[in-house]
Amino acid sequence: MRLHEYQAKEVFADAGIPTPAAELAASVDDAVAAAEAIGYPVAVKAQVHVGGRGKAGGIELAESESEVREVADDILGMDLKGYTVERVLVEEAVDFVNELYVGVTMDRGEGKPVAMVSTRGGVNIEEVAEEDPEAIAREHIDPAFGMHPYQARRAVYEAGVDRDIANSVARVLQTLYQVWEDRDGSDAEINPLMVTADDEIVAADAVLNVDDDALFRQPEMAEYDEEGEFSEDELERKADEYGFDYVRLSGNVGIIGNGAGLVMTTLDLVDYYGGEPANFLDVGGGAKAERISNALDMVFSDENVDAVVFNIFGGITRGDEVARGINEALEQFDEIPKPVVVRLAGTNAEEGMEILNADLVTVEQTLEDAVQRAVGYAEEVDQ
Amino acid sequence: MSVLVDEETRVVVQGITGGEGKFHTEQMMEYGTNVVAGAVPGKGGQEVAGVPVYDTVEQAAREEDADASVVFVPPAFAGDALFEALDAPLDLVVAITEGIPTQDMARVNRQLRETDTYLVGPNCPGLITPGEAKLGILPGNIFSSGNVGLVSRSGTLTYQVVDNLTKRDLGQTTAIGIGGDPIIGTGFVDALELFEADPDTHAVVMCGEIGGEDEEEAARYIAEYMDTPVAGFIAGRTAPPGKRMGHAGAIVSGSGTGTAESKIKALENAGVPVGDTPEQVADHVEDLL
Numbered sequence: 001m002r003l004h005e006y007q008a009k010e011v012f013a014d015a016g017i018p019t020p021a022a023e024l025a026a027s028v029d030d031a032v033a034a035a036e037a038i039g040y041p042v043a044v045k046a047q048v049h050v051g052g053r054g055k056a057g058g059i060e061l062a063e064s065e066s067e068v069r070e071v072a073d074d075i076l077g078m079d080l081k082g083y084t085v086e087r088v089l090v091e092e093a094v095d096f097v098n099e100l101y102v103g104v105t106m107d108r109g110e111g112k113p114v115a116m117v118s119t120r121g122g123v124n125i126e127e128v129a130e131e132d133p134e135a136i137a138r139e140h141i142d143p144a145f146g147m148h149p150y151q152a153r154r155a156v157y158e159a160g161v162d163r164d165i166a167n168s169v170a171r172v173l174q175t176l177y178q179v180w181e182d183r184d185g186s187d188a189e190i191n192p193l194m195v196t197a198d199d200e201i202v203a204a205d206a207v208l209n210v211d212d213d214a215l216f217r218q219p220e221m222a223e224y225d226e227e228g229e230f231s232e233d234e235l236e237r238k239a240d241e242y243g244f245d246y247v248r249l250s251g252n253v254g255i256i257g258n259g260a261g262l263v264m265t266t267l268d269l270v271d272y273y274g275g276e277p278a279n280f281l282d283v284g285g286g287a288k289a290e291r292i293s294n295a296l297d298m299v300f301s302d303e304n305v306d307a308v309v310f311n312i313f314g315g316i317t318r319g320d321e322v323a324r325g326i327n328e329a330l331e332q333f334d335e336i337p338k339p340v341v342v343r344l345a346g347t348n349a350e351e352g353m354e355i356l357n358a359d360l361v362t363v364e365q366t367l368e369d370a371v372q373r374a375v376g377y378a379e380e381v382d383q
Numbered sequence: 384m385s386v387l388v389d390e391e392t393r394v395v396v397q398g399i400t401g402g403e404g405k406f407h408t409e410q411m412m413e414y415g416t417n418v419v420a421g422a423v424p425g426k427g428g429q430e431v432a433g434v435p436v437y438d439t440v441e442q443a444a445r446e447e448d449a450d451a452s453v454v455f456v457p458p459a460f461a462g463d464a465l466f467e468a469l470d471a472p473l474d475l476v477v478a479i480t481e482g483i484p485t486q487d488m489a490r491v492n493r494q495l496r497e498t499d500t501y502l503v504g505p506n507c508p509g510l511i512t513p514g515e516a517k518l519g520i521l522p523g524n525i526f527s528s529g530n531v532g533l534v535s536r537s538g539t540l541t542y543q544v545v546d547n548l549t550k551r552d553l554g555q556t557t558a559i560g561i562g563g564d565p566i567i568g569t570g571f572v573d574a575l576e577l578f579e580a581d582p583d584t585h586a587v588v589m590c591g592e593i594g595g596e597d598e599e600e601a602a603r604y605i606a607e608y609m610d611t612p613v614a615g616f617i618a619g620r621t622a623p624p625g626k627r628m629g630h631a632g633a634i635v636s637g638s639g640t641g642t643a644e645s646k647i648k649a650l651e652n653a654g655v656p657v658g659d660t661p662e663q664v665a666d667h668v669e670d671l672l
Contacts, residue, residue, distance in 0.1 A: 051625075106485055108565045108595045108632070111492040126636075143489040184484055213631065214484035216459055245629040249621075260563055260629025261537020261592050264618040265661065268643075271621045272659055280622075282629040285481075285520075285538075313539045313546070315508065315522045346542055347522055367543060368662055 001210050001225045004047045006089045008206035012190070015179045017172055019203045022091035031072035032065055034090035040064060041093040044071045048083040052124075056080050061093055082233070094202050099192035100161065101125050101136075102173050103207075104180040113141040115152070115177055117159040117169070121192035135159075147177040165199050172201060183221055184214030235279075235302055242294045244281055251276025253378045254299035254308040254338070256292075258283050258317045266311045266371065273368075275375030278305045286316040292325025300337050306381035309374035310342040311367055319344040319352025330360040339377040343370035385512035385557045386532070386577040386584070387475055387501060388451065392516055395420040395443040395473075397464050398455035399431045407455065407479075407520050408432045414523040416516040419447040422467075440464075444471045451475040453509065453518045461505065462487030469498050476568070477518045478504035485631070488566040495568055502568025506630070508538035508560035519560070529554015531668060532578035532611075534571060535590035536563050537630070540618055540661075544590055547665040553672070556584045563592070563630030571601035579609050586612050586671045588664060589655070593619030594633045594641045602649035614667035615650045615657040617643045 003011070006024050013019045023034035024047070035042045046058030053059050058080050060071035068090070078085050099122035107114040118136040120128050128135050137158035139151045152170040161169050172193065180188040189207035196202065210221045239246030245260065249267075253275045257263035260282050267277040279302060283295050299308050312322050322344060330336055340361045344352045356363055362377075364370035394411070398404040399421025409432050412418050420443035421431050427438035437443040440452060452473050456464040461480040468476040469491070483505050495502055503510055509519010513526040525542055527549045535541040541560050548555065559574050561567055571589060578584045591598035598617065605613050620643040622628050624635040635641045647657045656671075658664035 106489065106565060109597075109600075111566045112489055113486075142493065143486065144493050181486065184486055186485065211485050213458060213482045214486070217484075245627075247623075247626045247628060249623065257539075259537060259539025260633055261535070261540030261590065261618045262543055264537075264592060264622060264628050264633065265540055265543070265616075267622070268618060268620045269660060277621055280626075280628055313542045315538060315542055316520055345546060346525065366662075368660055 001212055001215065001221070002049050003208045003210065003221070003224050004049070005045065005206055006047055007224045008208035009203065011179060011183065011208055012176070012203055012206050015175050017175050017190070017203050018201060019206070020092040020094055022089050024087055025072070025090050026087050028069055028072045028076060031088055031090050032068050035062065035068040036065065038090065038092050042068065043091045043093045044068065044075055045089045045091060046075050046078070046080055046085040047087045047089055048080050048085055050081045050083055053080065058085065094194045094204055095196060096194035097197050098195035100169065100195065101191045102169070102176055102193055103187065103189040103191070104177050104185065105187045107140065110140055112143055113180070115139045115141060115147060115155055115173055117155045117161065117173060119160055125191055141177065146181060147174055149174060152177070165195060165201060168201050169193070179208070183208065184211045184218050185209065186211050235298065238298060238301070239281070242298065244283060244295065244298065246298065247280040248302070249277050249279055250304070251278045252304050252306040253374055254278045254302060254305035256281045256283060256295045256299060256308065257311040258285065258287060258313065262311065262313055266309065266367070269367065269371040270309070270375060273372050273375045275378055278302055288321050289325035289328055292322050293329035296326065296329040296340070305338055307374045307377035308338055308340045309370055310340060311370060312344050314344070314346030314349060316347070318347050319349040320355055323352035323355035326361060327355065327357050330357065336360055341370050341374040341377070343367055385515065386581050387557060387559070388510060388512050388516050388518055390415065390417065390515040392417060392451050392475070392518070393447065393449045394418045394518060395422050395440060395447065395449035395452045396455065397422050397440060397452050397468065399423060399436060400426050400429065401455055404455035405431055408434070411453070411517055414517050416518065419449050422452070440467045440471045440473070444473060449473065451518060452477065454478040454480055456480055458482040458484070462491055465491045465502065466494060469494055469500055472498060473500055476500055476502045477507070477509045478502065478568070479507065479509060479519055481506040483564070485565055488564065492566050492568070501573070503559060504562040504567060506564045507562030508541060510557060510559040512557045513555050521558070521560070525549055526558060527554040529556070530583060530585040530672070531555050532581065532584040532587040533558040534574035534578070534587065535560050536592050537590060537618065540590055543661050544588060544616065544664055547661050548588070548668060551665055551669065553665065553668055556581060563632050565595065565632040571597050572604045575601060575604055575609060575613070579611050584611060586614065586668055588614050588616070588668060590616045590618070591646055592617060592630070592633050593622050593628065593635050593643050594630070596640065598646040599649040602653040602655065605655060606653035612671040613655045614664055614671060615655045616661065616664045617646045617650070617657060619643045
């Protein structure tokens with residue numbers, strides 16, 4: 001899960017990392033009141049989970065009450081890459097002379113955490129990493145010990161950070177690592193970490209992504225997750241309620257399957273046979289009838305979907321359970337809203353195929369046939 | 384011949400008293416796996432599926448001479464269970480559990496490097512040597528004994544590919560599901576090394592997916608060290624960047640690393656034919672044999 005900027009800043013500030021004075025606002029009047037309290041100039045920043053907010057017009061500076069009114073009015077309610085902005089962070093604009101980058105993430109290849117420092121902050125660090133990998137100092141951390149203070153110092157000196165601020169930057173990095181570890185972070189990032197004319201350092205932006213699998217032991221982060229859900233895609237929110245792994249895409253062939261790799265493969269085959277996948281939906285292992293019926297409900301409620309392909313290879317999932325779920329879901333309708341193609345294999349697949357109501361669904365024997373049939377249906381509807 | 388497991392492997396099931404643990408213990412035994420014990424803290428002295436349960440893995444290893452474990456412990460306690468298995472010590476640990484926090488796995492991974500134990504998983508279906516033993520949750524009936532080794536990051540995709548192989552009488556030496564998490568024990572290269580060393584494995588199928596760079600690393604290994612031919616499949620060609628496709632590890636990063644395209648290219652450059660569909664993978668294996 002991703003924290004919003006304002007949430008990540010709260011966590012960082014609590015840990016002792018300097019952040020600018022700021023207030024969250026959901027209306028233009030609240031934004032003006034916040035700016036008056038903080039003092040001008042302020043930055044007004046859209047709180048949505050979208051990268052490149054600045055370039056997309058989601059961050060504006062304001063030097064007076066009338067300007068705050070104007071920019072807050074522009075940003076609140078604006079559509080940023082598919083997400084509606086419902087809150088802005090009104091923040092003291094920092095007068096900086098330099099922008100740094102500090103971050104902590106898990107290096108999958110090495111299987112251990114890595115801390116990073118660069119003097120080229122303020123821009124997309126992934127671009128820097130590609131163009132000029134030398135510009136980022138990296139320090140791998142032994143997870144058994146955590147970050148030793150010398151490692152933070154080494155990364156900071158290695159990156160070429162000005163000696164006058166090296167110690168303060170190292171302290172910020174050390175704290176950031178601790179937050180990352182304590183909060184089960186997947187990524188923690190400050191970009192930019194601003195340096196002022198009198199060598200103060202301030203976290204002007206903040207990223208904290210938390211490992212979904214660790215939310216059970218991070219109740220405060222889980223609360224942030226609930227509080228931050230206001231701008232998510234409606235179908236993705238529904239998928240959360242049902243507990244599905246779901247990703248919405250832009251095509252018109254709805255896809256339901258079990259197991260991430262097999263569902264991805266089904267998406268790829270839809271594309272291979274000339275169709276366009278509408279979604280990724282993994283019902284997981286051992287799905288019972290109700291779950292199957294919820295999955296169909298999800299995909300039917302996506303208005304882009306013209307046809308559905310159901311691909312189940314049972315290991316711990318049983319074909320008869322799946323078939324019952326499909327029947328139950330479809331029998332509720334007087335008319336089937338969208339054609340459904342089903343392919344069952346593995347555990348109890350034969351029983352399942354007998355149970356399936358052939359008046360309601362098209363049954364295919366192989367994955368390839370099922371996908372081609374669904375792509376064909378979607379094309380017919382499209383015309 | 385086979386790799387990692389055979390009918391001699393003596394298995395302790397960690398978490399045998401849970402619903403999943405008990406069910407799959409019975410399934411494994413029905414398949415022929417030599418399950419000799421269970422280990423669950425506080426449940427020592429009980430019996431499940433006809434095998435004795437011990438409080439600790441070490442007791443099970445000592446009393447029943449277990450040399451491998453299968454872990455069905457819930458995610459919150461699974462990291463600890465893996466440390467316990469590594470400390471016993473055992474030759475092989477298979478972690479089925481899905482949803483172990485990544486930082487726990489980083490610590491386990493660090494400990495793993497100090498032992499000679501093979502860890503398979505977590506978040507995997509396990510492994511099977513057809514006709515001899517299965518350690519995990521794979522449906523035994525779709526596998527058949529033969530000369531093809533298989534290694535895959537995904538469970539149900541493995542079943543799909545195996546089904547295509549078996550239907551053409553292309554049986555398997557051993558099939559290993561290595562799991563879809565960002566940090567896993569046995570990786571592609573480890574598994575390929577084992578198959579390369581196995582005289583009965585005449586071809587290998589490798590099923591990868593988006594995320595990370597393990598497939599690229601495997602391609603380099605294949606080009607440099609392998610005589611056994613390899614056929615490949617990569618899932619996630621249509622996955623958009625920045626979206627996690629079910630598996631915690633299946634994500635194309637914003638900077639464009641971990642794409643299916645890069646993996647397919649790396650494999651093809653290493654002389655590995657990559658199928659566009661699971662059916663085509665079986666075609667390639669037929670050609671290679």
